[in-house]
Amino acid sequence: MISLELPRARPNDFTKVLPMVEEIIREVREGGDRALIELEERFDGVKLDSVVEDRVDELASRVPRELRDAIDHIYEQLVEFHSSIKPRDFAGRSRGVEYGVVWRPIRRVGIYVPGGGRAYPSTLLMAGVPARVAGVGEIYVATPPSRIDPVICYISKKLGVKRLYRLGGVQAIAAFAYGTESVIKVDKVVGPGNIYVQAAKFLVSKDVGIDGIEGPTELVIIADESTNPRDVILDMRAQAEHGPATLIVLISTSRELINEVANELRSDENMYYLVEVSSADEAIEIANELAPEHLSLYVRDPHRYLGRVVNAGAVSLGRTPPAIIDYAAGPNHILPTNQWARFRGGLTVYDFLKPIMYANAEEPGEELVKSAMALARHEGFELHARSIGVRYGWE
Template sequence: KSAAKAIEKFHRKQLPREWMVELQPGIKAGQLVRPLARVGVYVPGGLAKYPSSLLMAAIPARVAGVEQVIVCTPPRSDGEVDPVILVAAEVAGVDALFRVGGAQAIAAMAYGTRTVPKVDKIVGPGNVYVVAAKHVVSMDVDIDFAAGPSEILILADSSADSAYVAADLLAQAEHDPAAAAVLVTTSEGLASEVRELIRDMLRDNPRRDIMLKSLGRYGRAVVAGDLDEAIEFVNDYAPEHLQLMIKRPERVLKRVKNAGAIFVGPYAPVAAGDLAVGPSHILPTGGAARRGSGLSVLDFVMLPSVQVLTARGLKRIAGVVEKLAEVEGLPGHARSVRERFKKRGD
């Protein structure tokens, strides 16, 4: 419940506000805030259970004012949903939970079935099949983004504690055989130390097989010539999670352009943000952080504009409207303005 409170507190700060401004005498315009009606949250299962993902998606939706929040999650081998998922659903105020996973769950939420209602938007992470299904249905229902296998990129220099770096890389590698754990550093010595520590930490680890597959496929240690080159690598990679374990990280933070979530300093491991800090851990992966941000309250609201004009206000801009309408070949637009200033009977 403490994690849920932190998530709610953070996302309440993100809530957009309604406003109205007078642009000219007689002309006002503003912004309204309207929540989506129904949202579907996908909560992955299989290799691990993710009650935190449920909280990170459902609570922002509730904060935004979404009327109905449903969840789809794959059941265990015995056909039941893990109790921790059920507890998380209750804490988050979920309206309905369905025991269905994979691409079929995405299809059910996108188009509706006799039991699963059709939603306006689908959010949440998943494997490659879930991500592909979300893209397939995205012409018919809104989705968040491609939240695929987890990624971490750690930018570290010689001041970093090699044990912290090794532990944080393994923390992401344990998610999935397709997870990516990458270190970019200006210190060849640190890279060597981290490599040795990872070997030690893997011994007798209960998720060793998953970690070995992840590190074998997507684990890398990159030694950069200098900090500028390392930062360039960071922005090109556009990681889901970026950790800054360097001297004066606040200076480098200003130069980071592309990252889903940034963790600053030796006491800000990704695990803390994944589970308890407050910002959503549902983040863009696969380079999508170049063009988008993580899940937030803004994903669950619409921001329609509103415009209020008096006769005096419309008259002030009538000439502009008519001229532009003429240029664009839209005489009906011009007439819709002129009609309002004709004397009746003309």
């Protein structure tokens, strides 16, 4: 189906599922492992003796050599990308004060890898590699038990995952957030999932860190007359594989391109938005308003326009298919949706690090001392001012 009008913003409305999700979280907090086993039978139809997967080595050995080699190659590319952007400790000095920042990894991280009808081992790579590069000490993974993909086990071994849990949905998020007899309570939960998983992350975020709310998928393509229609159509259909809720928008200065794309996609069941604009500047402005998960600059000299992109999760330049970012290029496919790109980016090594600031002000400049005392007294904190003044001999 084709629309020639701009799509409306799609707020991620959890209202209809929050009561159900809250109840499941309560069951996990009160019932521990027993509740997890009951919930897995209720929602996934799987009877478990334990939520811990103890066949990791055996399952990993089943992965064909060709696929192992592919995983290893992608793993190395992701390591290089996240290592290259990893922040470094910093130290400086001004006005008699030594100051700086040291970066420390989060201690424990839980990664949720969605599953069910399909397995998504690429999600474990995308979340696990930046965590490992950051130096996270303990990585735990949960994935639905109906089908434990051997590739997930193989990647878990590469990452040095402490434990793989046979858990899906809300119960996996709740277990990570609060812990049970078998599931270790973590400091941060990351990973995509359906509306129930995202609602669960939203609810537990008061007690544990989360990466963000991800889903459904979004793609905005900006194209000009130099664009190959076949490539655009294929990229749009590729992202539509994520399901009917996917937002797919083509913005172009070429009416001929729009017409050709419309003729090809008109019979598709998915909804596509095709928008004609008078200039690339207008297209960039619209894209920044939409703040999409994926933005494709399929134009001549895409670097010229990259500098003007302010709201996007990940940007593919020129003829780069967005799908290569989903799997292997280096940037992450765990990206902000629902206009969250206005204030956060995709998952990186930064999400697994904490900046700890420090200062050594044993011999600060006189004006800095006076200024601090003046501001403290203005705010009514007399003892703050005195603790500063006495220490440096001003009172």
